[in-house]
Each structure stands twice: as C-alpha cells, then as structure tokens.
Amino acid sequence: MGFNNPDVSVDVFPYLRVYRDGTIERIAGTEVVPAGHDSETDVLSKDIVIVPGTGVSARVYRPNFVRKEQKLPLVVYFHGGAFCIATVAEPKYHTSLNKLVAESNVVVLSVDYRLAPEHPLPVAYEDSWAALQWVASHVLGEGGQENWLKDYVDFEQVFLAGDSAGANIAHHLALRIKDSDLGQHLKILGIGMIHPYFWGITPIETEITDRFRKELVDNWWLFVCPSDKGCDDPLINPFVDGASDVAGLACDRVLVIVAEKDILRDRGKLYYEKLVKSGWQGTAELMDIEGEDHVFHIFEPNSVKAKGMTKRLASFFNKGKAPVL
Structure with a gap:
C-alpha cells in the first residue's frame, strides 16, 4: 500500500x-492473454476494434463448431473491476468467458470500455452504449461487418451480462434502450447480473457492521465518478430519491446472482426485491451462493460452485430457445 x-x-x-x-x-x-483457440473448452476468440474513433474494442467468442443452419444467442458482456482496472484480455476473465461459451453454446461479445481515472465516468457507460449501437448495425444493415455476428448470431436472442461494475453497466443500458431509437430495433431478452455493483451513502445490513469494507467501496466509487452526489449518484444507487424506475427495464428476464460473503450482496438482493415489486412485467430470478465472496468464480473457475453458477447462466441464456431440427 x-x-x-x-x-x-x-x-x-x-x-x-x-x-x-x-x-x-x-x-x-494488468495481465493479458491473447485471443485464439482454447483447447480445454474448444472455444475460439478474437479481438476487434468496434469504435475506431475512441479505440473501444471487444473480444468476441464462439464455439469452434457451429452448424451452418444454427444461430446462437448473443451475450454482450461487461467485465468488472470497479470501473478502473481489468480488460477483456485479463486471463481470469478470458478463462471465465471461454467456460461460459462452452457451457451455454452462445456467442459472447466482451466489451473493452475505457477505464477511470484516465476516462472518468460516465465514459464507461457511453463506450458500452456505443458497443450496443455497433451490435445493432448488424441488425439494421447499417454497415456491421463482423462475420462472427453475421454468420452465427440470432439477433432475436440478445442478452446483456456482466459482473460487478459490468452488471451495473448492463442495468443502465437496459434502462436507456427502452425509449431510444435503438430499442426499436435491438430487443434485449434478458440480463445476467453477477454480484452487481450498487451502493449508497446510508449503509444497509452488513454494511452497517463491516465498516472497513464499507469505506473501501465508498472510496472506489468516489475515485471513479466525479459527482457532487457521491455514493448516492443514480449511477451507483439506482433507488435514491426514486432516481431509477426499474419497471422500465427493457427486457423480459433478469437473473441476479449474489454471494453470501460479498459486501455488495445486500444491495444485489435489494435490487432483486425492488424489481419484483416495481410492476415490471418480466420474470426475475435470484441465485444466492453460500460461502463465497465477490466474483469468486473469476478466481476459482473450476470450483463446484463456480461451475454451478455457469450452468445457471447457461440455462438462463437458453431458456425457451427452440431446438435445431
């Protein structure tokens, strides 16, 4: 230190x-690993620039073997890291997404948004929104040229997902898209939220007694977001003063995953409870993983509980999917 x-x-x-x-x-x-073929999962990946003007890029993943007549769901993924660390090339994230693709049989677009403090918030949100616009360009015939999306993706089955800060981003994009022109053309079926990063000035539940970690999370947010509202900025506290109407989420399903030992757990459960009571017309699910801490699956991808979580996500992404005959 x-x-x-x-x-x-x-x-x-x-x-x-x-x-x-x-x-x-x-x-x-800070570690990076190249894209390519992962022999353990038989998943392919490659890096692409999606917004040349800003340099925003992505790593796209797909199963090695896909039948030509088969189109796969697309998961647009946003990595965690408190908005200030990690990239799509970070080895732990790369491993995690290889496993997710193999288990789910989906295409994943992992967005490499720009980080604070060089690019303070809301830059990460704007970069992520630009990535969604780029995805939509493949639907609208407006210049989207990525073959892995054109050849393998069913654009009727698009999901947002992310862990920690990435789950926060997914929430905000799903709110923004509903009343936008983009929402008229790109339908989001669901959001997979892993240990979502929401917060607030007034402590709740575990935050009241765990003062050390409460102060850590306070400091992380105040560092990345130059706002006079602090930890009650609507970007981090979606329920402050009615700032966010979660009933306006533009999707049909939400899966919120929390972990028992995570200081963010109570905020994730609160999000789920508020969503269920909001009048939102979709279906919400909560997965509470006992004995684990924040993003444990990134650090222990081969643990029984990490594998169980990946299977739950795979089921979420494939629910209601018509079989290929």
Missing part, C-alpha cells in the same frame, strides 16, 4: 495508485 509513500497522492487499495506527478500504477488486473 502507498499510504506512507510521500510520492503517492491517491491510493485506491487494492487496485491502483496515483502518484503526485500524475503517473498511474495499476496493481491488479
């Missing part, structure tokens, strides 16, 4: 440090 280092101006433990000369040192989420 850099608390005693006079050259460090901000220490965002355990993610990064900002030095007085402006240098940013990321401590976590």
